[in-house]
Amino acid sequence: xxxxPFLLISLALGAAAFAGAMSLGxxxxxxxxxxxxxxxxxxxxxxxxxxxxxxxNFGSAAFFALGAYSTVAVYQSVEAYEFPHVVPVPILILxxxxxxxxxxxxxxxxxxxxxxxxxxIATLALAVVLQTLVVNWDFVGGSRGAYIIRPETIGPIGAxxxxxxxxxxLLAIGSLNVARLIERSRLGYGFATIRDDEQAAExxxxxTLRLKLIATTISGALMGMAxxxxxxxxxxxxxxxxxxLDYAVNSIAMxxxxxxxxxxxxxxxxxxxxxxxxxxxxxxxxxxxxxxVGGLLVFFxxxxxxxxxxxxxxxxxxxxDDFVGRRRIDPEAPAGTAAPASDAASGSAP
Amino acid sequence: xxFSFDLLINGIVSGILxxxxxxxxxxxxxLSFGILDIVNIAQPAFIILGSYxxxxxxxxxxxxxxxxxxxxxxxxxxxxxxxxxxxxVAFERHGQESLRGLAFFFGLLFITEVTLVLYFGVDxxxxxxxxxxxxxxxxxxxxxxxxLVPCLVSLLLIAVLQxxxxxxxxxxxxxxxxxxxLALRLMAIDPVRIKRIAFAISIATASLAGAFLIIIQPVEPxxxxxxxxxxxxxxxxxxxxxxxxTVIAAMLIGIVESLTATFYxxxxxxxxxxxxxxxxxxxxxxxxxxx
Amino acid sequence: xxxxxxxxNLGKRFGGFVALENISLSxxxxxxxxxxxxxxxxxxxxxxCICGTLRNEQGSVRxxxxxxxxLAAHQRTRLGLARSFQLPRPFVSLNLMDNIRIPLLxxxxxxxxxxxTGDIDDHCHRLLGEVGLExxxxxxxxxxxxxxxxxxxxARAMAAEPKLLIADxxxxxxTHSEIEDILALLVRLNxxxxxxxxxxxIMSAVMSFSRRLVVLVSGRKIADGPPDxxxxxxxxxxxxxxx
Numbered sequence: 008x009x010x011x012p013f014l015l016i017s018l019a020l021g022a023a024a025f026a027g028a029m030s031l032g033x034x035x036x037x038x039x040x041x042x043x044x045x046x047x048x049x050x051x052x053x054x055x056x057x058x059x060x061x062x063x064n065f066g067s068a069a070f071f072a073l074g075a076y077s078t079v080a081v082y083q084s085v086e087a088y089e090f091p092h093v094v095p096v097p098i099l100i101l102x103x104x105x106x107x108x109x110x111x112x113x114x115x116x117x118x119x120x121x122x123x124x125x126x127x128i129a130t131l132a133l134a135v136v137l138q139t140l141v142v143n144w145d146f147v148g149g150s151r152g153a154y155i156i157r158p159e160t161i162g163p164i165g166a167x168x169x170x171x172x173x174x175x176x177l178l179a180i181g182s183l184n185v186a187r188l189i190e191r192s193r194l195g196y197g198f199a200t201i202r203d204d205e206q207a208a209e210x211x212x213x214x215t216l217r218l219k220l221i222a223t224t225i226s227g228a229l230m231g232m233a234x235x236x237x238x239x240x241x242x243x244x245x246x247x248x249x250x251x252l253d254y255a256v257n258s259i260a261m262x263x264x265x266x267x268x269x270x271x272x273x274x275x276x277x278x279x280x281x282x283x284x285x286x287x288x289x290x291x292x293x294x295x296x297x298x299x300v301g302g303l304l305v306f307f308x309x310x311x312x313x314x315x316x317x318x319x320x321x322x323x324x325x326x327x328d329d330f331v332g333r334r335r336i337d338p339e340a341p342a343g344t345a346a347p348a349s350d351a352a353s354g355s356a357p
Numbered sequence: 358x359x360f361s362f363d364l365l366i367n368g369i370v371s372g373i374l375x376x377x378x379x380x381x382x383x384x385x386x387x388l389s390f391g392i393l394d395i396v397n398i399a400q401p402a403f404i405i406l407g408s409y410x411x412x413x414x415x416x417x418x419x420x421x422x423x424x425x426x427x428x429x430x431x432x433x434x435x436x437x438x439x440x441x442x443x444x445x446v447a448f449e450r451h452g453q454e455s456l457r458g459l460a461f462f463f464g465l466l467f468i469t470e471v472t473l474v475l476y477f478g479v480d481x482x483x484x485x486x487x488x489x490x491x492x493x494x495x496x497x498x499x500x501x502x503x504x505l506v507p508c509l510v511s512l513l514l515i516a517v518l519q520x521x522x523x524x525x526x527x528x529x530x531x532x533x534x535x536x537x538x539l540a541l542r543l544m545a546i547d548p549v550r551i552k553r554i555a556f557a558i559s560i561a562t563a564s565l566a567g568a569f570l571i572i573i574q575p576v577e578p579x580x581x582x583x584x585x586x587x588x589x590x591x592x593x594x595x596x597x598x599x600x601x602x603t604v605i606a607a608m609l610i611g612i613v614e615s616l617t618a619t620f621y622x623x624x625x626x627x628x629x630x631x632x633x634x635x636x637x638x639x640x641x642x643x644x645x646x647x648x
Numbered sequence: 649x650x651x652x653x654x655x656x657n658l659g660k661r662f663g664g665f666v667a668l669e670n671i672s673l674s675x676x677x678x679x680x681x682x683x684x685x686x687x688x689x690x691x692x693x694x695x696x697c698i699c700g701t702l703r704n705e706q707g708s709v710r711x712x713x714x715x716x717x718x719l720a721a722h723q724r725t726r727l728g729l730a731r732s733f734q735l736p737r738p739f740v741s742l743n744l745m746d747n748i749r750i751p752l753l754x755x756x757x758x759x760x761x762x763x764x765t766g767d768i769d770d771h772c773h774r775l776l777g778e779v780g781l782e783x784x785x786x787x788x789x790x791x792x793x794x795x796x797x798x799x800x801x802x803a804r805a806m807a808a809e810p811k812l813l814i815a816d817x818x819x820x821x822x823t824h825s826e827i828e829d830i831l832a833l834l835v836r837l838n839x840x841x842x843x844x845x846x847x848x849x850i851m852s853a854v855m856s857f858s859r860r861l862v863v864l865v866s867g868r869k870i871a872d873g874p875p876d877x878x879x880x881x882x883x884x885x886x887x888x889x890x891x
Contacts (some may be wrong), residue, residue: 030694031554052605057456061456062457063459063460109714117635117638117639118635118638118639119636123397123456124390124394125461125593125638127396127459127639128396128586128589128590128593128634128638129634129635131585131586131589131635131637132586132589132631132632132638133631133635135586135627135628135631136627136628136631136632136635137625139624139625139627139628139631140628142624143624143625147452150624152487172595193753193754193757196742196746196749196750196753197750197753197754199739199741199742200739200742200747200750202741203738203739203740203741203742204737204738204739204740206701206721206737207733207737207738207739208750209700209701209720209721209722209725210701210721210722210725210730210731210733211722211725211750211751211754211755211804211807212720212722212725212726212750212751212754212755212758212808213750213754213806214720214722214754215722215725216720233785256463256467259460260460260464261465263457263460266384292866294471294474294475295471295475297470297471298467298468298471298472298475300464300467301463301464301465301467301468301471302464302468303464304463304464304467305461305462305464305465307708308447308457308461308464309443309447309461310447312457353513
């Protein structure tokens with residue numbers, strides 16, 4: 008299906024879902040739904056760099072938190088300099104996106120020359136550095152945290168959380184559309200070659216560094232946008248939890264469980280894992296919640312590396328070209344077919 | 358910032374002592390990441406596990422933590438061997454690169470941490486031992502025993518490891534497997550077995566590092582997280598697999614963190630060591646004594 | 649006419665090991681150059697330096713009159729330099745069509761041509777057909793034999809519409825008739841104006857294809873001239889047959 012119909016259909020589905028939720032009359036679904044939708048954005052964003060390009064980002068929390076803290080910074084500025092109007096949340100989302108996008112670009116510049124594991128470690132290091140900078144910046148509350156006072160209700164929608172959930176729904180739809188658009192474009196092909204064999208990609212004319220920078224910028228920007236409304240949702244922002252490792256593990260686990268090769272994967276992974284986590288948190292405890300994530304992550308990574316999409320393909324026993332997601336990674340490929348490790352061309356012994 | 362010579366020297370000294378401990382924490386990763394190319398991001402979780410084992414035996418039976426950790430070496434070794442076996446069958450055999458292996462260990466990290474939380478709760482645990490309280494004083498230099506003892510034992514551990522790697526047959530096979538597996542096979546040595554041994558050793562070091570940790574500071578399950586980055590920072594800085602390099606890098610980071618905490622406040626310390634890491638990766642990824 | 653490829657005093661070290669020393673070579677447009685030498689003599693390293701996969705510390709490489717120093721590999725490819733890898737490096741998660749599509753999208757399109765998806769698809773089919781892989785267009789590289797992967801490797805290099813194509817041991821393991829096919833393909837390319845550097849161990853192929861032969865031994869160029877003359881050169885005989 009072409010991109011415009013997809014956008015319209017996804018918007019229509021979203022509208023229907025929202026209307027359905029409104030009719031339930033219980034605000035819990037909006038509270039829970041906000042979190043799940045937020046993770047749809049985070050995991051889709053992560054997947055653009057991690058699944059499509061093969062660069063694992065451990066610093067998702069940092070981009071998310073930057074979005075949240077840019078909101079706080081704007082909020083505090085409004086208070087401090089007595090602007091006449093409160094800045095509306097959609098604008099804050101854009102601000103968060105820009106801030107995190109720029110940081111994403113910067114991170115890319117610093118780290119993308121590093122191979123695989125080093126890149127992942129560098130992203131972790133960057134996240135800690137950013138966290139330390141924020142914790143020491145008193146304007147946004149530092150380690151004491153920051154309070155955001157939000158309105159009780161807003162217009163015809165009713166409770167404010169419904170408004171936030173609506174915004175997050177739009178963001179989720181937007182990020183899914185962006186991911187799908189990328190997948191089907193020249194950019195998506197380029198990303199796949201970076202994942203498969205960067206040197207061969209360069210030799211074929213793919214400007215790998217530029218593409219990787221695009222990926223980190225888009226990924227970072229989307230994560231920032233997901234973080235921007237968060238202070239309004241939670242009311243009190245604390246650096247340790249906002250920068251927490253939980254965001255990193257979820258934004259990695261959800262795409263891996265769903266399947267990393269297409270936009271469908273993160274969506275499925277998030278819906279399943281997100282709902283499961285909500286359920287476990289409510290019935291058992293929030294610590295058990297992380298156990299679920301860790302356990303499922305290990306399970307899928309070991310036994311079903313292509314995620315749920317992969318299992319689906321196997322079940323149908325169809326070639327991937329016939330179905331969604333033009334490309335897949337097959338774990339059973341004999342080690343000899345792609346031989347970058349022992350490649351003489353990369354300049355080990357000539 | 359109040360600059361005083363006393364503070365400076367003591368900052369350096371405690372940095373060195375902590376650095377010795379950091380070296381023990383990192384040496385396992387130097388083995389698994391530096392030599393075997395396995396990104397075991399869960400190492401801090403195993404270390405915390407070691408800490409808790411020491412805690413149980415210390416609280417219930419009064420056994421010295423370092424003694425406990427030595428007794429537990431075979432158990433940790435076996436754990437390491439088992440984990441490697443799963444890792445090998447699931448990933449290495451198929452030539453699957455970093456992502457899935459990373460995710461695997463990430464998952465293990467969380468499983469371990471959360472299991473500890475569910476079992477022990479989030480209270481801080483600590484151990485009692487004769488050398489934890491006292492501090493030696495040399496003029497104005499303070500040497501807290503709870504830092505000194507782990508530092509010395511950890512340097513001993515590293516020395517033993519280095520001896521094993523350079524002098525023993527298995528050790529040299531481990532160094533060789535990083536470079537040329539085919540040659541190893543031609544000598545009728547199974548590289549998989551060697552790698553399994555190496556990885557098992559790296560997990561075994563977590564047992565000792567865990568003892569050191571709980572001697573130095575009270576422990577609760579999420580303490581491991583702050584070590585994830587530190588460990589890889591030291592490993593990269595130290596040259597990926599070079600044990601002497603690891604010691605130097607660990608002390609360097611220890612000193613930098615200590616001085617930063619002393620003169621600028623502890624909240625800046627993490628940024629410094631991670632900033633160091635980023636700088637190293639940007640400028641000289643091979644580290645200080647890189648191979 | 650200025651030479652298409654001009655290499656001056658190229659040197660490359662790996663730590664203490666000198667892989668290439670003082671390599672100078674001029675390749676005029678339209679040439680059919682054979683590059684031979686024992687294993688480990690530096691042929692692939694030379695290709696890597698020319699194409700930008702490795703950076704040479706000494707000397708310079710000029711292509712079409714402009715210097716390549718500092719240019720990334722993809723920029724060199726866009727200028728018209730293409731190579732196949734000695735050990736095939738296909739994009740494993742893409743099918744064959746898409747493997748060929750990549751250089752079309754990123755090199756040919758980048759030069760300014762704009763084609764519809766249908767045109768590009770046809771182009772991919774055609775290229776796959778030239779190496780006999782059209783039947784497997786929608787399959788993944790893992791379904792190919794080693795020989796077929798070499799052909800894919802060559803087709804992918806050709807897809808970049810190069811002015812200079814470096815074929816690095818593209819014929820290893822092929823049968824006699826397959827070698828003939830590839831040679832015919834390279835000759836056809838050459839007649840269309842593509843300069844070809846053929847790196848091979850299969851002497852019959854090298855001798856029949858090359859109009860000029862260069863011999864590399866231990867990182868140094870020891871011979872450069874017409875094939876017959878080069879093969880009679882005593883130093884070359886020594887390098888291959890020992891003393």
